[in-house]
Amino acid sequence: MIFRQIFDSGSCTYTYLLASRRGGEAVIIDPVIEKVDRYVQLLAELDLKLVKAIDTHLHADHITGLGRLRDLTRCVTVMGKESEVDVVSMRVTDGDRIDIEGLTLIAMHTPGHTPDSYCFRMDDRVFTGDTLLIRGTGRTDFQGGDPAAQYESLFGTLLKLPDDMLVYPAHDYKGETVSTIGEERAFNPRLQVACGEEYVALMRGLKLASPKMMDVAVPANRRIGLTQDNLLATGRAITVQDAIGLCGRTDVVLVDLREARERQIHGVIAGALHAPYRDLEANVCEGGLLHALAQGRKLIFYCAFGERSAMAVETAQAAGIAGVAHIHGGLAAWKEAGGPVAATG
């Protein structure tokens, strides 16, 4: 496995790059905008294709690299379903799998630092975001923080993982790089409490200053979905109402870009062709499935929220497909407008 821990000294953030092999697919966790060029360089050096970028929660102390990475690499952006961020391509909930080639992360909803805080675990390690830090825990005094929820996330979820599981946090301010669940249970001063009430009292007594980037970072991180707005302006996005009107026409092919798991959980638009985003480049190039289908027909892409489909329009156009558009806002907007949804067969 390829594993890199990359430090941003401005915000003391750790970003993680993972891949199962050189030349394969990669995922990045908690990227920082100032470091995006470095990540892209490292991806090239290791011959990796970034396919997913995850934020463990809405960050207050740095601007996320999610939007820039998406624009540069067309990767899928991932956050928890509770996130207020305007557009992420894929939203996960507790227990969901995030798959890339040869590697799977399991999402664990661990609210407390923020309502949208998630940890992501693999076989031998867990990325704990700001829920569990090395000899500390994420603050709970702003951004919807809730010390009682965090106690439950720590004692009811994270500390139930095996003792030898490696702990990789989103931040460290003292130069520590890795710990284990057993070590934190034994030596983390915040975890030496007898009950939830004691933990809540401890956290409420901290009296911390607000992070210096908070006023800039939180609004910037809430709004990372620029691609869709650009497409609306160029007329390559259609509304849900227009899409409903086009359903059933023989010269229109509706294409679902989501992964099989998302289709099972959230349902599908009846009659749509399933062509996952990860296979898009092969599908739209000369000789590909979508390239062939586009002859004399209009392709209409959709995904969960309209972000992957917006990127797909650009990729298809670059591959020479002219008649292509996407459903603005994706299946979420479709459902909101009362569009019919079917179960997968």
Ligand SMILES: [Fe+2]
């Ligand atoms: Fe945070």
